[in-house]
Amino acid sequence: MVFGDCTVPRCRGLEQAEKATSLSDLLFESPDAWLNRPLLRFRNPNGSWTRLSRAEVQQAVLRVGAWLESKGVKAGDRVALLGHNCPEWFIADFAILRMGAVTVPAYFTDPPEAVQYVINDADVSAIFVEEGEQLEKLQGVNLPLLAFHGAENSVAAIGRDKRWDGALTSPAPERSALATLIYTSGTTGHPKGVMLTHDNLLTDVAAALGGVAVFEDDLFLSFLPTSHSFERTVGHFLPTACGSEIAYAEAVTTLLRDMPDVKPTIMISVPRLYEKIYAGVQTKLAEGPPIKRKLFALAQKLGMERFELKQKGGELGSIKALLWNILDKIVNAKLREKMGGRIRGFISGGAALHPDIARFLLAADIPVLPGYGLTETSPVLSCNRYGAIKPETVGPALPSVEFRVAADGELLVKGPMVMQGYWRKPEATAEVLDRDGWLHTGDIVEVDADGYIKIVDRKKEIMVLSNGENVPPAVIEQHLVQSPAILQAMVVADNRPDVVALVVPEIEGFKRLWQSAMNAPLPDNWQQDARVHGWMLEEMHNKEHDLSSFMQVKRFAFVEKEWTQNDGLLTPTLKLKRRRITELYADMIEGLYPKER
Structure with a gap:
C-alpha cells in the first residue's frame, strides 16, 4: 500500500x-x-x-x-x-x-x-x-x-x-x-x-x-509484551493471519539496534516510544547550531503541508517539491534509517498519542496511525486509515464496531469483539456491560462530523478542582512530556485549589536544555535551586500554552527515581498507576499545597 x-x-x-x-x-x-x-x-x-x-x-x-x-x-x-x-x-x-x-x-x-x-x-x-x-x-x-x-x-x-x-x-x-x-x-x-x-x-x-491492510511481505518487529491484548491481537494473531513475518526484539532497550537490523515495515507501540523519539530529536536540536533548528522547522512546515495535500490527493508544486526532497534528505532521512528505513506504519495504541507528536512523525514522512481499544474489546475498536489521518483523533470505528456517546460524554461500544465478561465476577461484569450488549468504556470522548473519535480522558480519572473546574490529567501530562527535560510527569488536582505535578527529569536532556537556554552549567544542587525551578516552570508553561489557565501546572516537585513496571508504578502499557504513585509521594504532594492557601 x-x-x-x-x-x-x-x-x-x-x-x-x-x-x-x-x-x-x-x-x-x-x-x-x-x-x-x-x-x-x-x-x-x-x-x-x-x-x-x-x-x-x-x-x-x-x-x-x-x-x-x-x-x-x-x-x-x-x-x-x-x-x-x-x-x-x-x-x-x-x-x-x-x-x-x-x-x-x-x-x-x-x-x-x-x-x-x-x-x-x-x-x-x-x-x-x-x-x-x-x-x-x-x-x-x-x-x-x-x-x-x-x-x-x-x-x-x-x-x-x-x-x-x-x-x-x-x-x-x-x-x-x-x-x-x-x-x-x-x-x-x-x-x-x-x-x-x-x-x-x-x-x-x-x-x-478492514481498516489497515497487511500483506505477506510485511515484517513486524515485536517488543510490547505479548501478554497484553494490543500486541497479542495486532502483533501476534494478525500477522499470522496475513503470512507476515514476526521478528522479536531482544528487549525494549535494544530497539535502536534491532530496528536497523530487522528493517520492519510495521510496528505496534504505545505512545511512550514516539514520545522518546520526539524528545531525543528536540534534545539534539537544542544543543545544535541555530541553522539546524531552522532547517528542521522548515522541513516540518513543508512536510506537514505535503502530508495535508496528499490526504486530499494532491502534491506539492514543483519548487516546493524540490525543496522538500532536499530537506527530506538533510533532516528526515537519518531518522527514518534509525527505524530501519522501511516503516510503512507505526500503529499507536494503549493510550492517546499527543497530536503534536503524531504531526512531527507525519511531517517527517513516517506514517503513524493512532488507534484505540480496550482489553475488554479484544482490543482494537478504531484506527486512523492511510490517506485519512486526523492526528488529534484515534480514528473512526472499524468494521463491525458500533459507537454511541452517553449524555456525560462516555463512549459506549457494541460489537462481536466485546468480551463475554470478567472471569467469575458477574457483579463487575454488570457494572460495565449492559444487558443489550453495550460496553461502557470509561473513556470520555468527543466525536467529529466524520465519526472520528477524540479521547478526552478516563471518566474515573477526570479531576475536579475545588472551584468546580474539570481537569483531564492525561492531557496535561501529554503536553509536559514533550519537553526533552521531562521523562515522566503526573499531575494532581482532585479537590485541590490548583494543579501541581510530580516530575521525573530526563537528566541529560535537562542539562542540555538548561545549558542552551541559560548559557551556564547546571548548578550542583539544581533539584532545590529556585532559579532552576522557575526556569522549569516556564518550560512547562511553554508546553501548556494551548491549555486553559486553570489546567496549567502552578507548582511541581522533582522525583529522582524513574517510575517503572518493576516497582509497580506503571502498567504493562506504561500507564501511570496513579493511586500507587500518590500514596508513595503523599508527603511530597502535600508540600506542594501551602497550608495558608
Missing part, C-alpha cells in the same frame, strides 16, 4: 480471519505457498538471527500440544504463560489454543504475588514459563511446568522432538469456545480476567484488517 492511499484493499489475511473456525486456523489453514516462508525470527546470543518457517512452527505447536495432553490438560482447562516475547511464547500459545485449552498470559514485569494471584484466580492446570527470574516467581506452585528453553524438557526441545508427532488427538475448538483470559492491568485493586472467545479475537483481527 502506498502512503496517502485511503482505500483499504481486501488482503488475504482478512479472508483467513473470516473463514477460520478457531485461532489455530490462522496458523494451520493457510496457503501452501506460505509453508516455507519465514514466520518467526529471533536473535541468537552471538548477535545473528534465526528464522523459523511456518511449517516448522506448525510442527512445534502440534508436538507441544501433545505434551499438554500427556499432562492431563483437556479442552477448557486454563494454562498460564509467563515470559518475554519469543518463538516459544508463540508456540506455547498456539499449542494451548489448538488443543482447546484457554491461554492465561501473566505479565513478566509483575512481582511473584501478582503472578500467583492470576494463576490461582484462573485455576490453571499447567504453566509454560521462561527460565530464571520468571521461574523463580513460581516457587511453591505445584503444577506441571514446561520451561521455554533447555536440553530435554522444554518448549524448544519438545517442539523439535519427532517422537511427539501424531500424538495430539484433541479436535480444534469452535469459534464460540473460550480462548483466553487476559487480566486487566489493575491500576486499582486486583486485576480482573477478561474472557475472550476465539470469535471475539478473530472478529477483531478481521475488523483491524
